Amino acid sequence: MKREKGKITKPGVRSVISPFNYRGVKLKDSMWKGQFDTMMEYYLNIPNDNILKGFRERTGRNAPGKDLGGWYAGGVFNTFGQWLGAFARMYKVSGDVIILEKLRYLLNEWGKTIEKDGYFFYGAKSNALHYEFEKTVGGLVDIYEYTDEKESLEYLRRITDWGLNNLNRRRINPTPDWFTGGDTDTEWYTLPENLYRAYLLTGDSQYRYFARIWHYEKYWTNLVEKKHCLTGLHAYSHINTLSSAAMAYIVSGDKSYLNTIVNAYEILQETQVFATGGYGPGERMANQHGSLGESLFLQENTFETPCGSWAAFKLARYLMMFTGEAEYGDWIEKLLYNGIGAALPMGQDGKTFYYSDYRVNGGQKKYFRDTWTCCSGTYPLAITDYHNVIYFKDENSLYVNLFVPSAVEWNKSGQSIILTQDTNFPKEGNVSLKIRTPIPIEFSVKFRIPAWVRDEVSVKVNNKPLRGEWKSKNWGVINRIWNDSDTVEIELPLSFSFVPVDKYHPNLAALMYGPVVLAAKESGALRRNMKDPTAWILPVSGRPSLFQTKQTKRRFKPYYTF
Numbered sequence: 389m390k391r392e393k394g395k396i397t398k399p400g401v402r403s404v405i406s407p408f409n410y411r412g413v414k415l416k417d418s419m420w421k422g423q424f425d426t427m428m429e430y431y432l433n434i435p436n437d438n439i440l441k442g443f444r445e446r447t448g449r450n451a452p453g454k455d456l457g458g459w460y461a462g463g464v465f466n467t468f469g470q471w472l473g474a475f476a477r478m479y480k481v482s483g484d485v486i487i488l489e490k491l492r493y494l495l496n497e498w499g500k501t502i503e504k505d506g507y508f509f510y511g512a513k514s515n516a517l518h519y520e521f522e523k524t525v526g527g528l529v530d531i532y533e534y535t536d537e538k539e540s541l542e543y544l545r546r547i548t549d550w551g552l553n554n555l556n557r558r559r560i561n562p563t564p565d566w567f568t569g570g571d572t573d574t575e576w577y578t579l580p581e582n583l584y585r586a587y588l589l590t591g592d593s594q595y596r597y598f599a600r601i602w603h604y605e606k607y608w609t610n611l612v613e614k615k616h617c618l619t620g621l622h623a624y625s626h627i628n629t630l631s632s633a634a635m636a637y638i639v640s641g642d643k644s645y646l647n648t649i650v651n652a653y654e655i656l657q658e659t660q661v662f663a664t665g666g667y668g669p670g671e672r673m674a675n676q677h678g679s680l681g682e683s684l685f686l687q688e689n690t691f692e693t694p695c696g697s698w699a700a701f702k703l704a705r706y707l708m709m710f711t712g713e714a715e716y717g718d719w720i721e722k723l724l725y726n727g728i729g730a731a732l733p734m735g736q737d738g739k740t741f742y743y744s745d746y747r748v749n750g751g752q753k754k755y756f757r758d759t760w761t762c763c764s765g766t767y768p769l770a771i772t773d774y775h776n777v778i779y780f781k782d783e784n785s786l787y788v789n790l791f792v793p794s795a796v797e798w799n800k801s802g803q804s805i806i807l808t809q810d811t812n813f814p815k816e817g818n819v820s821l822k823i824r825t826p827i828p829i830e831f832s833v834k835f836r837i838p839a840w841v842r843d844e845v846s847v848k849v850n851n852k853p854l855r856g857e858w859k860s861k862n863w864g865v866i867n868r869i870w871n872d873s874d875t876v877e878i879e880l881p882l883s884f885s886f887v888p889v890d891k892y893h894p895n896l897a898a899l900m901y902g903p904v905v906l907a908a909k910e911s912g913a914l915r916r917n918m919k920d921p922t923a924w925i926l927p928v929s930g931r932p933s934l935f936q937t938k939q940t941k942r943r944f945k946p947y948y949t950f
Contacts, residue, residue, distance in 0.1 A: 404712035410480040416793035458759030470765030472527030480534040506550025518574040526582040564620025577604035580632035623668020627699040634706035663898035665722030666691030678892030694763035697728035730948035785832040817880040834863040843881035884921040906944040
């Protein structure tokens with residue numbers, strides 16, 4: 389098919405604030421950095437020949453190594469693109485040339501297995517599905533964006549040419565019987581996001597054309613009209629498609645796409661999301677009549693954790709970019725502490741922490757029975773994304789979204805500003821920010837005040853109290869001329885609360901300490917005053933983040949520590 393070049397049309401600026409896109413952000417010592425370092429080492433140690441074996445076998449090449457087995461026995465075509473993307477993002481974050489060398493080898497050896505017509509999947513051509521195509525496009529786009537390896541664009545062009553001519557365009561709208569009928573294995577409605585990214589990076593209008601074909605008009609329009617259209621639909625992919633709507637807004641400027649994701653977020657928080665930030669028990673969206681609460685007695689597979697966290701991170705980040713509003717950071721925060729941040733690390737030979745189990749009578753943390761599941765593809769993406777959701781920026785402001793030991797370098801008017809964050813959050817509510825600047829310079833530091841904050845926030849600049857409007861769900865704003873070594877001390881008052889699962893189960897509630905879900909080893913109901921938990925739950929002396937009830941001495945600690 390003939391390709392045409394075209395100028396990128398930009399009807400208007402879409403982003404109010406921007407993430408740092410993996411540039412200039414470093415994690416400092418903490419459990420989050422430990423999780424990232426462990427993950428990176430794990431994926432670096434997967435042998436290249438094992439990853440490439442299926443692709444090489446299909447094309448009759450020498451194929452040393454071992455079959456990875458599990459879900460993708462014979463080839464990892466399902467997660468391969470996501471692994472490429474994760475390596476590209478890891479490299480952007482770390483600058484580690486070992487990661488880049490592994491990525492280049494995988495990319496170019498895989499490129500040798502692409503057929504002349506652009507076919508690249510493992511197995512018979514009848515197995516070529518939208519799901520694998522979308523993940524591979526995403527990985528190739530990531531490689532170009534984060535490493536500038538231009539060879540990835542040639543491979544992207546070739547496989548997209550194949551897709552234009554061969555990818556099935558039935559576009560059947562999924563129905564609540566997702567697992568038993570309909571378009572169950574394609575997830576075609578997730579394709580636009582990365583195709584639009586390819587268009588914005590290259591200016592090749594063919595990517596824009598192909599992205600437009602896969603718009604999920606029925607679902608997106610229902611959300612524009614605020615219809616409760618989610619019941620029974622596959623949870624992860626129906627959050628993931630909202631990132632495609634977000635990219636459609638970036639490219640077209642059509643505000644209906646912005647309304648789609650704004651309304652979706654509102655409906656999700658009202659009807660679908662647990663106190664942990666997780667959603668989709670049994671991988672399905674709950675109904676509007678209490679099935680979310682009922683699932684806590686029934687569903688061992690309560691939340692598809694790596695995949696679900698990755699999709700939610702993206703959606704919340706787009707919403708923060710487009711609106712500049714702090715409240716969308718609350719979902720990211722919940723999932724950092726109670727979702728992907730609470731996941732078990734990758735296990736031996738591809739064992740994956742697939743599902744969080746929130747059952748009130750006997751929930752467990754354990755690995756999924758199969759290896760190399762879909763969540764082994766999103767796990768490294770979600771964890772690497774920590775670097776892309778802590779800080780945001782605009783022309784005159786630096787935004788602190790998450791309270792994580794870290795540092796960020798920001799170019800403000802040609803000057804390199806470094807903000808270093810030290811905190812023991814969420815064990816304690818104190819956050820320290822230190823500014824390094826070569827010259828005095830005026831700008832705003834804005835910090836998110838979470839929705840769970842009930843009491844007065846305390847702020848000091850250079851050890852002097854600062855008065856301001858520190859309201860929950862908003863940004864706290866500190867505007868001044870900053871000098872080198874200026875410090876900001878923020879105290880976010882942590883407190884207990886109970887969060888009911890839904891309006892149909894007002895007494896079925898999660899015990900929270902700030903944004904953190906607490907859990908106990910013992911099962912059984914607590915029957916006490918939910919409005920005043922401080923009257924009967926106390927901290928354990930000398931044991932941060934450990935609490936116990938007064939009478940029964942039942943102990944609670946953060947879910948992420950189990």
